[in-house]
Amino acid sequence: MLDFIQKNAEPLISFGISVLIFFGFFLVSKLFQYKMVPVLRHLFSKLKGNFATRLLERINLPLSTFWLLIGAQIALSRLFPQNVLPVSLTHIFRSGYALLVGWTACNLVDLIPILPQLNWNNSEAIKKILRRILKALILAFAVVIVIGEFGYDVNGLVAGLGLGGLTISLAAKDSAANMFSGLLLLIERPFELGDWISCTAAEGTVEDISFRSTKIRTFANTVSVVPNSVLCAGTITNVTRMEMRLSKSTIGITYDTPRDKIEKVIAELREMLTTAPDIVSDTVQVRLTGFGASSIDVLVQYYTSVTAYKDWLAVTERVNFDILSIMRSNQVEFAFPSRSIYIEKNGQ
Structure with missing residues (x-):
């Protein structure tokens, strides 16, 4: 029993040290994330501007993960001869570092002043799109590095995708468009x-x-x-860029209305519209435009100086009430769809 313990003591001790090393780096990671970062955030909050605080928030998780990755690499290396990791594990860790750098760079993109002189209303949307493009490029480079780390030829891989490559190309075409x-x-x-x-x-x-x-x-x-x-x-x-908003309607007057009453109604409508508030006077058109199946048609057309839909409706409502008053004051009736039927008597 003693011989067995002595024979396996060294591997067990090495394994225990590896566990302790990883646990130590794990504690450093958590202390940084939950203790040091809040203290630094409190100190930076007293400074003018919030760039340092924002920077700290964006590197918090990547840097905490970095300590874990370092701890895992050192701990595992002690389990192999001469503290050297196999090639496969080396590629895995190097790929992890590449992805970690890409993650950090993507988080820092939001801090980059993109087009600071741009003062358009859409400037924030433009900056958002440019930042997304930059993040996509960073992630693409990180993925290419990882693929190359495992010995794959990226150009050959893309060329060998065949139908899958065509599908990706078509999807990318739509996204690019x-x-x-x-x-x-x-x-x-x-x-x-x-x-x-x-x-x-x-x-x-x-x-x-x-x-x-x-x-x-x-x-x-x-x-x-x-x-x-x-x-x-x-x-x-x-619609928002309208300088004026059109209002157009047709009034139907009964055929038995005398001409003088029609002319008077048209004149009063024209006078009412040209003097009404929120109406552009030189755009007013009140004209007898034709003869319908059951009415004499009068066009009422004007532009309002207000373009917001709610305000335009209010002006239109006020004008319609004024039209109603003018028609009634002149005893002119609105026409409605009707049909006259003539019956002939036999022998006449």
Whole structure:
């Protein structure tokens, strides 16, 4: 029994030391994450600006993971001859470090001042898309490093994907189309966040312009997510940018109304509209435009200086009440769809 213990003592001691080493690095990781970081955050909060605090928050988890990775590598290396890890484990740890660096770099991207001089309303959306592109590139480089670390030829791997590569290419094509369409929308600015727009896919208020799509809140208070490539492919009408808003209607007058009453009603309507508030006077058109099946048609057309839908409805309502008063004061009746039937008597 004593011989067995003496023979296996050295491996057991080495294993125990490895466990203690890993446990020590584990404690360092947790102490850094839950003790040192709060203390540093409290100290940095007293400084002007919050860059140091934001930096600390973004490197907290990656740096804590780094201590665990270092501890695992040192602990495992003691279990092999001459404290040297096998090639396979070396590749695994090096790949882990590459992914860890990529993770840290992606977290730090949010701290980079991208286009600081840009003061457009869509500037935050543009910066968000650019940061996402940068993060995607960083992760792509990290994955390429990991693949190369295991001895694979990245170019040969992509070329050998066959049908899978074609599928990925087609998916990437759609994603790239949406991405560049989003950048085009943000640069050309046919609309901005908060604008009311109308397109082939939806109509409503623009809530967000992202890497892939644009979110539009519709009249029904639902959110339509429209791919940017679809949005760019059609016509976009920006209702918010109207300088004036059109109001157009047709009044039907009965055929038995005398001409002088019709002329008087038209004159009073024209006078009422040209002097009314919130109406652009030189856009007023009140004209007898034709003869319908059961009415004499009078066009009432004008532009309001208010363009918001709620305000436009209020102006239109006020005008309609004034039209009603003018018609009644002149004893002119509104026509309604009707049909006259003539019956012939036999022998006459």
